[in-house]
Amino acid sequence: MNAKNLDLKPYITEAQLQEKIKSIGADLTKKFQGKKVVAVCVLKGSFLFYSDLIREINTDITCEFFGVSSYHGGTTSSGEVKVTLDLANPIEGQHVILIEDIVDTGLTMNYLIKSMESRKPASVTTVTLLEKPEALKVPCKLDHVGFKITNEFVVGYGLDYQGYYRNLPYIAQVQNFQ
Numbered sequence: 001m002n003a004k005n006l007d008l009k010p011y012i013t014e015a016q017l018q019e020k021i022k023s024i025g026a027d028l029t030k031k032f033q034g035k036k037v038v039a040v041c042v043l044k045g046s047f048l049f050y051s052d053l054i055r056e057i058n059t060d061i062t063c064e065f066f067g068v069s070s071y072h073g074g075t076t077s078s079g080e081v082k083v084t085l086d087l088a089n090p091i092e093g094q095h096v097i098l099i100e101d102i103v104d105t106g107l108t109m110n111y112l113i114k115s116m117e118s119r120k121p122a123s124v125t126t127v128t129l130l131e132k133p134e135a136l137k138v139p140c141k142l143d144h145v146g147f148k149i150t151n152e153f154v155v156g157y158g159l160d161y162q163g164y165y166r167n168l169p170y171i172a173q174v175q176n177f178q
């Protein structure tokens with residue numbers, strides 16, 4: 001199969017994404033004004049959402065990156081979380097904004113929350129661009145959700161299939177794998 005030839009249908013437009021990001025950014029600005037904040041980008045899929053979102057948060061923040069993988073090249077989460085990059089600096093005593101691209105089973109987000117909380121931050125606020133409520137296997141704390149979507153495979157705006165499609169400026173639904 002050639003990953004570059006998927007049958008894609010636009011699902012969430014670039015304009016819809018940017019409108020939602022501005023709204024979440026305004027909420028986070030109000031919540032964290034004047035506090036010591038670190039925004040943690042969950043790599044790789046969140047990098048576009050993260051970069052757009054942090055520019056909408058109008059308060060002083062520092063940036064950290066945390067790499068995890070649970071898809072391992074497939075189209076569904078394996079449930080097994082592999083850390084690929086740890087935080088470079090301590091987050092103790094800081095307000096953490098944990099920024100994820102998609103929550104489907106909830107297993108990865110719960111892992112991320114526990115990992116952050118074990119480092120003794122002042123608080124952990126979770127933000128995800130996409131949530132698949134039908135796919136949840138375990139409950140997890142989501143403070144800000146951009147869009148709730150159906151349990152179908154999506155790509156674009158940082159989300160990939162076998163490393164491809166991250167560069168799309170919108171979210172597309174995969175119609176079928178050719």
